[in-house]
Amino acid sequence: MGTFSIYHDLFILASIKEVFDGVSVPDHLVNWWPKKCTGTPELEQEYNFYFPPEYDWYGKVTTCKPNKSFHITMTKSDKDWNNTSFGFDLEEIKEGVQLKFSHTGWSKCNDEFRQSSFCWAILLHGLKNYIEKEVIIPFEERE
Template identity: 65%
Template sequence: MEHSIYHDLEVRGTIENTFKAITQPEHLINWWPQKCKGTLEENQEYNFFFTPEYDWYGKVVKIEKNKSFHIKMTKSDPDWDPTSFGFDLEESNNGTVQLKFWHVGWPVCNHHFRRSSFCWAILLKGLKDYVEHGKVVPFEERE
């Protein structure tokens, strides 16, 4: 049985700015990895660098401008390698963006899975604060 992480949040901001924050390396580094490189096209690779021990890669499997960004991990931790994660966006009538995050394909519900679920919640709060207020959490203070 595979295990999955799901988080939904409402972001006050434009769908364009939210999409940039989840897809463009120069914005991703403000709330997730320490360094990031990648080309925003299907089948292209993203490098998510956290530390030399955590220098991870994933392949873009779906990209739909201002709608979806999905990654299949390719070189990371053994627990993360079989997983995929993604962001799906939808504009609301009240001027907010509904962000649906998922991270699926975890082989076991172990400590790393549970820790990652917690970390994603904290990181997504950082994403929300970044889009809404321009707040950048220093890398050393991220979960």
């Protein structure tokens, strides 16, 4: 496993269930991240994240605590992403949710790592706008 990690924190003005569903339910994921998605938010379940055909990726749920934590380890993806884990840890604060995002296990601080960190920041902003304002950015316009 690698030694490089990506971290982003954000506040989302919504219920914890809305945020958990937004990061774990395929019908919500497709509104801010992949073009198509299948999977069930349960431990050991497989997710398929489909972007264009050359990015038809798979991962396995390694943590699933409803309304608290959801993590996936990539099993079939880009060589830099394979065996990395990304996840969302949630905490209710005030009228909303503190979302702590992580993408760990990178073996190199290379161009893919840096680009992925940048893209995650933009995508998480899209997640926030999707949950708070029901804004869906067309897939072709996402980073």
